[in-house]
Amino acid sequence: MKKFTKDEKFQAVRRYMDETISYRHLANEIGVDNSALRYWVKLYEYHGNQAFACPYTNYSSDFKLKVIQWIKDEGYSIREASAL
Secondary structure, eight states, X not given: OOOOOHHHHHHHHHXXXXXXXXXXXXXXXXXXXXXXXXXXXXXXXXHGXXXXXXXXXXXXXXXXXXXXXXXXXXXXXXXXXXXX
16 A cells, blocks of 8 residues: 555545545545545544644553553544544
8 A cells, every 4th residue: 555645645635525525436546445544534633734743752651551541441443542
């Protein structure tokens, strides 16, 4: 699968939101998996223009364990929780 730049992801999300186009149709058109496009849209809905900023950060083990417990308690999937 091709790597997409931040700008390409943003353009795909804007197209989905601005046009009457299905996830599947747009995903096939740009060559990305349907679920990846849905994930990008969710990221944008939660984080706006910062959605595709560099995600690399360092978190303490304690913080990671708290996040895992929160995910279990709230019933989120890993993908849903990572979009928040």
